[in-house]
Amino acid sequence: MRWTLKPKPESLKVKHLQTTLQVSQSVATLLVQRGIETYNDAKNFFRPSLKHLHNPYLMKDMDKAVARIEKAIENNENILVYGDYDVDGTTAVALMSTYLKTKHNLVYTYVPNRYDEGYGVSYKGINFALENDFTLIIALDCGIKAIDKVAHAKTLGIDFIICDHHRPGDEIPNAVAVLDPKRSDCEYPYKELCGCGVGFKLIQALAEKDGLTTKDLLPYLDLVATAIGADIVPITGENRVLAHFGLNVINAQPRPGFKAILNQLNKTTLTITDVVFTLAPRINAAGRMEHGNFAVALLAEDDYNLALQHAQNIENYNIDRKETDKQVTAQALQQIEDNNEQERFTTVVYHETWHKGVIGIVASRLTETYYRPTLVFTKSGDKLAASARSVTGFDVYNALEACSEHIEQFGGHKYAAGLTLPPENYEAFKIAFEKEVASTIDKSLLVPEIKIDDQITLADITPKFYRILKQFAPFGPSNMTPVFMTEDLVDTGYGKCVGEDKTHLRLTVTQPEANNIVCIGFGMGKKYELIKDKKPFKAVYSIDENEWQGNVSLQLKLRDIKA
Incomplete structure (x- = not known):
């Protein structure tokens, strides 16, 4: 290791905080390292307040999104709440659908199947909307790169509102509204919201129109806090406020779905770490092993007895997930050893039988073992699908972008991404990825820090x-x-x-x-x-x-x- x-922060700043707050030098040092330099900074840090949340209308297209939803409610349109199958996506779908159902009866949910649709907005989902007379789709935690699919939906008379937090490409989809703080033309003050967090800003804006305050939305923050923990976004600014109050809700008045999981775990007080290692894997297990709909059903359930049944199903999926993940990890480690690839700058492995639902977890485990940017591939229809994970300090998204000539589709973050490519491109991609990482990575990053x-x-x-x-x-x-x-x-x-x-x-x-x-x-x-x-x-x-x-x-x- x-x-x-x-580096030691500026001593004058540390001394100032020490004196102002009457704390030890070490506490003052920790605060300045986190960008907290004044009494007010410290007050906001130690005493998070809902007043610290930004006005949702500062986000580009928020007014358009609110207007389109109000119009749909007025005209009695069917609204489809569409989200990814991971924790961020399913919590966002549960959040948006349960809130909209307090205003409108014709609200339904759709989570794509990981295995026959893959990540994000799918043509199958759009066809479902068309066949069932949906004229508005609200896409959460996905959609920022769905240029062709959103355009296709428009020709069918289906509007899109996109609530995403992933990095946009050069082109923004032609949707009614695209809410994404990472848009280069969006001046929203906080850029690090998760997908569920962007969804929360939309319901905050809708609630404001209805004369409600953010305090009235507190019961929804357990979902947002869970997404923040699971999606590994920075716990700063708004995320810190949302996580703080969301944890309070989980610990004081959890929704029936969370209460049912906590009942199984025999846990009372949860931290963000507990959310990451206990709640999140179970919610994720539904989309990994069966279907994300099961997670949404659990999170949106009002009846505690029914929630207990959902929680038991999800626990069974989680047990299957653990066993599968263990088997695939062992096989992947063996493959690396057999091919004598321990000395490479990257870890890239593939087997057509590996369960697509666990390749992300396996990629994380391999990264922990060899501490290299890692890709785990499996067969997905007639394509190969992979999950990518990186080491601290290295942007795997940028590395994939540099190899994009071999890739059909990719998306994600600095440290975690997903991609698909044709089988015939696999070997060329593997060589290109190794070459790109070898030429750009600081070699010290290959030793855990x-x-x-x-x-x-x-x-x-x-x-x-x-x-x-x-x-x-x-x-x-x-x-x-x-x-x-x-x-x-x-x-x-x-x-x-x-x-x-x-x-x-x-x-x-x-x-x-x-x-x-x-x-x-x-x-x-x-x-x-x-x-x-x-x-x-x-x-x-x-x-x-x-x-x-x-x-x-x-x-x-x-x-x-x-x-």
Whole structure:
């Protein structure tokens, strides 16, 4: 692991915050690193408010979108709410459809089938709209590149409103309204909303017309917070506000669908991390293993008993997903080893039988193993489909763009993307992708990096310090859990390998003039030699709480240790 200590912020700014807020130097450092430099910045950060949300009408085309929906309601038109099959898409469909149903009876939902339609707006979905007399489609978390499909729908008398957050191409679809803060001609102040977040801005604008306030929309924010966590968007600005209030809803008054999942998990209070690792995989499992409609049905359900049935179905899909993902990962790792491809700059693997629903997860697992930009391909109809994942600091979307002559269709983000190509292009693409990455990537990015916020001593770790750290939550991209480094640590002599297979490391560390503190290092059993016999070492860690037999104490969650 590469340890990178973040540059020290400007000392005058740190001292100013220290004095103004009456906090330690380390807390002030963490705040300035996050762009918080004044009392008001800190107040907004620590006390998120719905008042901090931007006016939805600042988003380009918002007025057009609202006018078209009002017209559809006035004229009693059928409205089709269309969204992607992942968490961002299905939460957005549940959000938009449940809100519109409070205003209009003729609202229906459509989620494309991952296997015969693929990602985004499909001709099959447009044909469904035509056959069932839909004259307005609201597309969520997709559509920004559906130029031909939106044009085709227009010739059939079907209007589109697009709510997307992916990067547009050179051309914007000719829809009634295209809401996407990443449009170059959109001056909306916050660019990092997820698809469900853009959908929320639209219902915020509609609600304003009806004389409602943002406070009236609080019950919808559990969906938005789940999408923010699952889609790995920055937890800054509006996303931080939406995630904060959304988590409050999940923990205080969850909708029946979430309540049913939480009942299965026997969990009470969720953080964004819990959303990412418990709620999101289950919602995703429906679209991966069967159909995204099952996720929408769960999220939009009013009846708790019915929600319990939906949740059980989704749990079964999740169990299948785990087993499939495990098998495909093992086969992919074997393929890399058999082909002796460990030394390449990229990881590109393919097998026609791999389940399309898990290739994204497998790509993530391979990236964790080899730490290379990674693509996992499978057969999809007469094409090959792939999920791409990247390493921190490298833009895989740009790399795919550079290889676009071999690709039929692609879309996504800096760190995650999807694409399709004809089978005959696979080998040429693989060579081009390797060449592009090899010539553009900073080689240091191929070694996993731990970014360290600050260097502190054990004496700095007090209950008050941790109470303030907890208020930095919700954590996520651009506001990650603070990571610290401490040197000259010594185990008190009771350090040992723990767990069934002894793969984890548990020890108690000490320093002069500081209280002893327990450390846990998951998967770090092999590092026992570094700490035994009271040898001094340094550690990188985050701080959390350990509860044991009713007692709560602080502990260090180790990320890495070195002699």
